[in-house]
Amino acid sequence: MSRTSRFKFRLYVAGDTQNSAQARANLDAICRDHLPGQHEIEIVDVLKEPKCALADGIFMTPTLVKLGPAPARKIVGTLNQTETVLQALGLGQEMVTA
């Protein structure tokens, strides 16, 4: 069961705006393709919880934060460049070797 919670994500979105919707879809796709059953996604809507964004230092939406495993990572944008996202998440190498 520890494998299912290996990757902890938090995605900050701004309601249902285009960028945010895209990011949610892209994140879902990446997790489905590369981290099946090994991820946890928390969605924070900054329009609903603005204080949270302020406290976490989130100024651009959408922003994906990888809370675990270390190192923590912050990725800004719609996550449409899968390669970049995977590399940032530390999954790039695996892709190459696989």
Add this chain to the structure above:
Amino acid sequence: MKTRKTPKVHSSKALTGIEGFDEITHGGLPRGRTTLLEGGPGSGKTLFALRFLVHGAQDCNEPGIFVAFEETSKRIVANAESFGWKLEELQRKKIFFLDAQPTPDLIQSGSFDLGGMLAALGAQAKAMGARRIVFDAIDIVLALLPDAAAKRREIHRLHEWLLASGLTGLITAKSGGDDATSISQQPFGFMQFMVDCAVVLNHRVELGVSQRNLRVQKYRGSNFDENEAPFVIGNGGFDVAISRMLGRVDTTVTNERVTSGVARLDTMLGGGYYRGASVLITGFPGTAKTTLSGAFAEAACKRGERTMFIGFDSDGTEVIRNLSSVGIRLDRFAKSGILSMISARTITGSAETLLVRIKALARAHKARCLVIDPVSTLSKAGNELTAHGVAERLIDWSKSDGITLVCTSLLDEMHGQTQTGTPLQISTLADTWIHLNYLVQAGERNRGLSIVKSRGTAHSNQVRELILSDAGVTLADIYTAGGEVLMGALRWEKESAELVANEVAEVAGKLKLVTLDAEEAVLEVRAKSLQTELVAKQVEKTLLARTTASREGALSRGRVRMQQLRGGDVPVSGTTGRKK
């Protein structure tokens, strides 16, 4: 039409607290709307924005939010300390800093928007009751966006959010300055069309001297001063220079006279300088310009008026020592603090900087009388273009503050600009213009003083000789002989000659008197002796008459007797009846 008024507080405008800018815009930035502030690196954008927030928080009870995209809030707060703004204090309640600098390790994939930040800011603004907001260096975050359309979209989002929030917004962005082509090339150039007010800051270097300018490019729904206005970043922050020549309404004109410090010069001017007037003393090096202005300063201090003496040529203590050699004693006033001696040798920079420094110093000292020696320093290399405007504003400012200003101006002997005017053309602005020159004659150099003009007062047309001695400064009449003006030793010679001539004449007169006395005495004596002689003659004459009569009597008596004796029958006439 510019008016010199304290900016009216418009409900539609938010004061920035930046001196000059509030006057140019007639009250500050458009309230509840967005202003774009553009400028090159180091042009003062952040400072302008910060001043706007500090003024709002401190003086207008309008808390604000500072969104820092470039510099960290820590550094901004530290930098602001040097201007004496208590940001740390304000930070707790009135000014909120949001550090929104993109971190260098930020990974980006695809487009993004500012929705999250705006939502966060909206919550913060509501919580603290913010009325003003600054987005500093928006270009930083825009550069991260993948294409022009995305940039434009985010600008729109920001603009829409600002309008909806009702905050008075100020967005700063880098630009190549006030250059039209560069603006159209910039990806956020369209921002200028979108915002309600656009301000451009320029920073140029001319002949090695830094010149800063501010220009309001547009201001919807308000008139404004369209010209470039020089500004200075000084100790107190941001100071925009504006000319107040037109419509100077609150300048009170007075008939009060203040002494020039030289009694005879006061007489020439019909009682002295006017209070609040600007006086220009021109002359070649060494014509006693400093001395004359020192005399003015001393007289002002004696009246108990706070005075400031700004010397560009020499150190304050040197001026005091040098002036004491001609009986002008400023040391005691400098000690008591009524006189402030400023050595401005060390102040470098543009004419604007100098003016701002002068104004700040004079205000801090609460000066009523101000001496600037020499004001021609303003037009040093690199400042030729701006110096005239600065001189104009200097006079204008001193007038509106009721300060009596005495400026000296160096004339270049080589160019022979004797009467043609000063390099600053300040001579046309000054109320009173005193010209000092040398007369080289008979192996001497003597100082001559004349009043070229003095507005509103009858003044002497005579050239006077300016004499400096350890007893003080005084003027002397000069002699004209055969069309030549005599000064110095020649004048003395002429004076001595006249003195001798006078003495000779006096002695001669006395001598004549004595002679006349003597003659009179002689005549008197003669008159007396003649009188005596006359009396003697008269006596003699009486005697003669008496003897004649007695002789005749004796004769007739003798004749009668003889007849009687002779028994004559012919009566002797006159005696016949008697002796019958």
